[in-house]
Amino acid sequence: MYKVNKIIALCLTTIMALGATAALSPTAYAYENNNISNTTTKKQLFAVPEGGWSTITAKVDYIEYYVPSGSNNKFTSRVSMAVYKTAAATSTPYVTVGNVKHSNDKAFKKWSEISIIFDSSKWDSGFGKENTDSVTYSATTNVTGKLAFLVSCDGAIPATSAGSVDLNLKTK
Amino acid sequence: MGKKIKFILSGFVIVSLLIIFALPVFAENGLGSFMSDWGKVLKEYAINKDNTSSDLFAKGNTATITNEEVKQATDFYILSGMNNEEAKIQAINYVKEREALYEMAIRNGYVVTDDEVLDYLNQLKETINTADNKEDAYAVMKSFDSEQDYWDYEFTVYQKNLPIQKYVESLQDQYESKTTLKRGTTEFLNDFNSYFNNYKKSLVEAENYQIVE
Numbered sequence: 001m002y003k004v005n006k007i008i009a010l011c012l013t014t015i016m017a018l019g020a021t022a023a024l025s026p027t028a029y030a031y032e033n034n035n036i037s038n039t040t041t042k043k044q045l046f047a048v049p050e051g052g053w054s055t056i057t058a059k060v061d062y063i064e065y066y067v068p069s070g071s072n073n074k075f076t077s078r079v080s081m082a083v084y085k086t087a088a089a090t091s092t093p094y095v096t097v098g099n100v101k102h103s104n105d106k107a108f109k110k111w112s113e114i115s116i117i118f119d120s121s122k123w124d125s126g127f128g129k130e131n132t133d134s135v136t137y138s139a140t141t142n143v144t145g146k147l148a149f150l151v152s153c154d155g156a157i158p159a160t161s162a163g164s165v166d167l168n169l170k171t172k
Numbered sequence: 173m174g175k176k177i178k179f180i181l182s183g184f185v186i187v188s189l190l191i192i193f194a195l196p197v198f199a200e201n202g203l204g205s206f207m208s209d210w211g212k213v214l215k216e217y218a219i220n221k222d223n224t225s226s227d228l229f230a231k232g233n234t235a236t237i238t239n240e241e242v243k244q245a246t247d248f249y250i251l252s253g254m255n256n257e258e259a260k261i262q263a264i265n266y267v268k269e270r271e272a273l274y275e276m277a278i279r280n281g282y283v284v285t286d287d288e289v290l291d292y293l294n295q296l297k298e299t300i301n302t303a304d305n306k307e308d309a310y311a312v313m314k315s316f317d318s319e320q321d322y323w324d325y326e327f328t329v330y331q332k333n334l335p336i337q338k339y340v341e342s343l344q345d346q347y348e349s350k351t352t353l354k355r356g357t358t359e360f361l362n363d364f365n366s367y368f369n370n371y372k373k374s375l376v377e378a379e380n381y382q383i384v385e
Contacts, residue, residue: 045305053300127357157210
């Protein structure tokens with residue numbers, strides 16, 4: 001019984017020590033001055049019942065930020081941004097940006113909103129999102145990234161049209 | 173027995189390949205077929221617009237709806253896959269909202285000149301010619317006797333649509349000034365669409381449309 005209590009006490013002490021170490025350790029921020037990016041512009045027409053067209057021109061950007069580490073790259077975050085201009089009467093088209101997925105099936109699903117600045121003389125609306133999950137690949141990797149998005153217009157034909165922005169994550 | 177199995181397997185592979193390559197073509201042709209049929213519908217209504225005065229379907233306090241407008245919208249929804257009954261209900265709702273919005277647009281000063289409509293159509297031509305799905309618009313246009321006939325018809329559509337478009341843009345501007353949500357975000361769009369749908373319903377209620385017997 002004494003030996004069991006000793007083991008439990010040792011485990012608890014270890015856990016508390018580790019917790020204290022983590023809490024007191026300074027947070028290390030990587031200086032991210034490397035990125036890979038790509039952009040695509042999608043211009044879509046939607047037929048509407050009165051005989052005209054609702055239209056959307058959407059520009060979608062996908063950026064991967066990385067820190068080189070020897071022969072590898074640590075991809076520390078990724079950003080998606082969309083700006084768009086619409087022309088519509090009763091139902092306005094819109095853009096929905098999905099998750100990023102790497103070709104090795106790694107999916108990035110937790111996103112937080114970021115502020116973006118855009119030219120309001122060219123675009124009606126814009127928004128951005130960031131994901132901060134880290135992955136490490138060789139600098140010569142064949143893994144690619146894909147950001148999927150949709151342009152939609154409720155009650156119109158077609159109701160939705162898909163697009164994507166693709167990135168090659170190889171840096172050497 | 174061996175020959176039979178090889179024959180069956182070959183047949184299976186051929187049929188599978190046909191399905192794999194034929195399905196996308198069918199899907200593309202599906203939308204192309206809609207646009208072509210829609211163009212034919214629009215051409216007929218364009219001709220009728222010139223030749224006859226449309227009977228009234230319903231009268232509101234300020235807005236009026238013609239039978240032609242209801243029939244055209246009904247045809248749109250039937251072509252999109254609805255049955256006749258659903259299509260007519262959807263069409264009536266749509267046209268009621270559009271006419272009510274138009275009346276409100278005019279009341280709020282969003283009147284447009286012929287030159288403004290022509291300018292807009294020139295921009296629309298440019299948009300169509302550079303759109304990813306420009307073939308959809310071309311399929312609609314091809315159903316008219318000439319491209320000019322098509323744009324003459326669109327002139328009549330945008331005489332009404334352009335005031336509505338300007339008015340709806342102003343509604344978005346007003347909404348943006350009253351909310352803390354950032355314009356362009358999904359939250360803003362969902363919020364505005366919810367507000368706009370309720371607003372359209374309130375306009376229809378205010379018109380108190382009466383069906384003309």
